[in-house]
Amino acid sequence: MKTKIKELRARYNLTQKQLAKEVGVRRETIGYLEKGDYNPSLKLAAKVARVLNSTMEEIFIFEDSDLT
Amino acid sequence: MSAKNLFISLLTLSLLLVVGMTYFTITLFLQGDSLVATLLMVTLVVLIWRLTIFLKKHYCDLKLGMPIGDERTRKVRMYSAGYAYFISLYIWLTILMFHKYLEYDDALILGLLGMALSHGLSWFLINRSKGIE
Numbered sequence: 001m002k003t004k005i006k007e008l009r010a011r012y013n014l015t016q017k018q019l020a021k022e023v024g025v026r027r028e029t030i031g032y033l034e035k036g037d038y039n040p041s042l043k044l045a046a047k048v049a050r051v052l053n054s055t056m057e058e059i060f061i062f063e064d065s066d067l068t
Numbered sequence: 069m070s071a072k073n074l075f076i077s078l079l080t081l082s083l084l085l086v087v088g089m090t091y092f093t094i095t096l097f098l099q100g101d102s103l104v105a106t107l108l109m110v111t112l113v114v115l116i117w118r119l120t121i122f123l124k125k126h127y128c129d130l131k132l133g134m135p136i137g138d139e140r141t142r143k144v145r146m147y148s149a150g151y152a153y154f155i156s157l158y159i160w161l162t163i164l165m166f167h168k169y170l171e172y173d174d175a176l177i178l179g180l181l182g183m184a185l186s187h188g189l190s191w192f193l194i195n196r197s198k199g200i201e
Contacts, residue, residue, distance in 0.1 A: 001199075017132070021132075021134060024135055024138065025135065025140070026129070026134060026135060026137075026138050026140070026141065028140075029138050029140045029141075032140065037199065037200075038140055038198075038199070038200055039199060039200070039201045041139055044139060
């Protein structure tokens with residue numbers, strides 16, 4: 001899984017800590033999300049998308065190999 | 069449970085654990101069981117070191133208004149508890165196989181230490197693993 005969290009965070013000038021506080025998770029979790037090392041719940045994905053003014057599909061990109 | 073109450077609970081549990089283990093180690097030393105006492109003392113030092121890092125990190129997060137736990141930490145905790153339970157069964161079975169060569173207290177301490185260690189190790193490995201779902 002790839003994510004665009006880092007790019008969008010930079011666009012809105014948000015730090016990992018600020019984003020984490022907005023969505024109610026630990027800063028480390030945002031780090032794991034950015035690297036694509038953690039598959040978030042729908043609720044968390046929706047929260048991240050809302051804070052970054054984007055859609056879940058735009059932020060979380062799944063390739064075919066990720067879905068097998 | 070609020071983050072502050074959770075932190076206070078964690079702090080209290082940690083202190084109780086350290087005080088209990090210290091008391092137990094001193095008692096074993098006084099009884100002359102220096103092998104198990106030394107083993108416990110080493111575990112105690114590692115435990116205090118890890119707990120200090122853990123509590124300090126959570127205290128800083130609490131001051132910044134960050135949550136102590138989130139969905140990822142809950143998942144890691146659940147998976148590690150599951151693995152630790154599975155490993156613990158084999159630790160107790162192994163101890164049971166060698167029970168003739170062990171004192172009752174030693175077997176109990178080894179089993180409990182094994183359980184704690186397997187949980188710590190499971191948590192460490194799962195927390196570092198990628199793609200947790």
